Amino acid sequence: MIGKYTKSLLLENKESYLIPAENVATVLYSHPLEHALLVLSKVGYSKIPVLDSSDHLVGLISLANIVDRMMDLDGFNSEILDGLSVADVMEVDVASLRQEDDLEDALHLLVDASFLPIVDEDNVFGGIITRKEVLKSVNHLVHEVERRYEFVAREKEVNEKLNN
Amino acid sequence: MIGKYTKSLLLENKESYLIPAENVATVLYSHPLEHALLVLSKVGYSKIPVLDSSDHLVGLISLANIVDRMMDLDGFNSEILDGLSVADVMEVDVASLRQEDDLEDALHLLVDASFLPIVDEDNVFGGIITRKEVLKSVNHLVHEVERRYEFVAREKEVNEKLNN
Numbered sequence: 168m169i170g171k172y173t174k175s176l177l178l179e180n181k182e183s184y185l186i187p188a189e190n191v192a193t194v195l196y197s198h199p200l201e202h203a204l205l206v207l208s209k210v211g212y213s214k215i216p217v218l219d220s221s222d223h224l225v226g227l228i229s230l231a232n233i234v235d236r237m238m239d240l241d242g243f244n245s246e247i248l249d250g251l252s253v254a255d256v257m258e259v260d261v262a263s264l265r266q267e268d269d270l271e272d273a274l275h276l277l278v279d280a281s282f283l284p285i286v287d288e289d290n291v292f293g294g295i296i297t298r299k300e301v302l303k304s305v306n307h308l309v310h311e312v313e314r315r316y317e318f319v320a321r322e323k324e325v326n327e328k329l330n331n
Numbered sequence: 332m333i334g335k336y337t338k339s340l341l342l343e344n345k346e347s348y349l350i351p352a353e354n355v356a357t358v359l360y361s362h363p364l365e366h367a368l369l370v371l372s373k374v375g376y377s378k379i380p381v382l383d384s385s386d387h388l389v390g391l392i393s394l395a396n397i398v399d400r401m402m403d404l405d406g407f408n409s410e411i412l413d414g415l416s417v418a419d420v421m422e423v424d425v426a427s428l429r430q431e432d433d434l435e436d437a438l439h440l441l442v443d444a445s446f447l448p449i450v451d452e453d454n455v456f457g458g459i460i461t462r463k464e465v466l467k468s469v470n471h472l473v474h475e476v477e478r479r480y481e482f483v484a485r486e487k488e489v490n491e492k493l494n495n
Contacts, residue, residue, distance in 0.1 A: 170477025177473065201406055208398040213377030230394040234372040237409065242365055245407040274473065278466045281445060298462045302442050305469050309341065309438065313334025316482035 169271055172316060176308045177270060184273075184301070185266065185285060187294040193218050196225050196254040201245075203253050204233050216284050216292055217257045224284050224292045226257035266293060277301055333435050336480060340472045341434060348465070349430065349449060351458040357382050360389050360418040365409075367417050368397050380448050380456055381421045388448050388456045390421035430457060441465055 169177075192210040194203045196217050207215060207230045214229035236256050237243045262276050263284045273296055276283055282297040333341075356374040358367045360381050371379060371394045378393035400420050401407045426440050427448045437460055440447050446461040 169473045170482075172482045173473050173476055204398060204407060205402070208395050208402065211395070213394060230377060230398060231372050231375070234368060234394060234398070238369070238372065243368060243409040243412070245401065245409045248407070274466065274470050278463055278470065281462070298445070298466065299442055302438065302462065302465070306438050306442065309333045309337050309472075312337055312476075312482075314485070316484055318334075318336045318476075318480035319483055320480055321478070 169274075173308065173312070174270060176311055176315075177304050180304050180307060183303070184296055185294045186297065186300070188222070188292050191216065191295050193292070194228060194253050195220060196252065196257065198253045200233055200236070200248045200251040200253060200256065203228050204230070204248070207233070212282075214281070216295070217253055218292055222292050223290045224261070224263060224286050226254075226259045227261050227284075228253055228257040232256045232258065264296065274301065333438075337472065337476070338434060340475055340479075341468050344468050344471060347467070348460055349458045350461060350464070352386070352456050355380065355459050357456070358392060358417050359384060360416065360421065362417045364397060364400070364412045364415040364417060364420065367392050368394070368412070371397070376446075378445070380459070381417055382456055386456050387454045388425070388427060388450050390418075390423045391425050391448070392417055392421040396420045396422065427454075428460065438465065 192206055192212065193216045194206055196219055203215075207213070207228070213231070214227050216224055217226040217228050219225050233248070233256060234243070236251070237245055237247050239247060261284065262280055263286050264273060264276070265287065266285050273283060277296070277298050282295045284295055285293045287293055356370055356376065357380045358370055360383055371377070371392070377395070378391050380388055381390040381392050383389050397412070397420060398407070400415070401409055401411050403411060425448065426444055427450045428437060428440070429451065430449050437447060441460070441462050446459045448459055449457045451457055
């Protein structure tokens with residue numbers, strides 16, 4: 168469990184945590200793969216969410232997913248992509264969060280994912296939480312916490328050890 | 332400045348912070364670009380360090396750097412890569428750290444980079460610090476700090492506000 172003072176400091180910039188859907192590059196699962204490659208090469212992210220035509224989250228697609236598929240026995244061949252769609256190479260086993268989920272869940276899941284898609288109860292995509300934004304809050308926390316609070320060790324031994 | 336208790340908790344897993352050079356996929360600046368594309372598509376990172384033959388850090392190369400270069404007026408064409416080397420598309424303006432640099436510097440720089448290359452005084456590559464490893468330490472910090480310490484507000488008003 169994250170203590171209340173720590174959590175409060177981490178959440179002081181909460182409004183900046185979520186990058187809303189309208190500011191996130193996405194592709195449709197039915198898009199041609201070459202279109203996804205174009206978006207990914209321009210957008211500055213190596214992986215983006217894949218939606219259906221009703222904005223439900225259906226997967227993620229990365230540059231590596233597409234480049235992998237371009238490889239044949241002779242090397243890389245972009246013609247292999249002709250006729251393929253995003254659905255053919257996207258990752259479908261995707262960790263996502265509800266907006267009301269705990270900061271604790273987000274911090275754990277972000278150890279293994281560079282961003283987390285946020286969905287509502289109908290799985291409609293609402294935006295992403297990124298390691299980048301969370302690290303801004305972490306910087307705020309670690310710089311502020313001992314300015315605001317004096318730390319008193321709950322067990323005397325621990326404090327003595329740290330002071331030596 | 333990061334307070335001493337906070338820093339001490341963040342550094343309790345310090346040995347795992349640095350992923351040593353021998354465990355990091357790299358390419359030589361003289362390698363054919365198609366070789367870099369192969370390494371990047373297999374390695375699970377979207378960007379890796381570029382070294383010279385004496386292990387000096389000379390840049391970073393990403394899947395996006397290469398895919399960008401593959402694009403011509405008609406779309407993507409992998410033949411464009413023929414004859415190009417890593418040096419032709421790598422990023423050379425790279426933030427790096429010395430191993431003795433402060434955790435504070437690393438935390439700030441990791442807001443804008445998913446990993447930081449570590450170099451010695453001769454710019455020889457020694458490994459990387461990643462957002463992933465730092466987030467493991469952050470999880471440790473935020474879960475442990477209020478178990479170990481009682482927080483006493485330095486200014487009474489702050490504490491009162493948080494308790495309401």
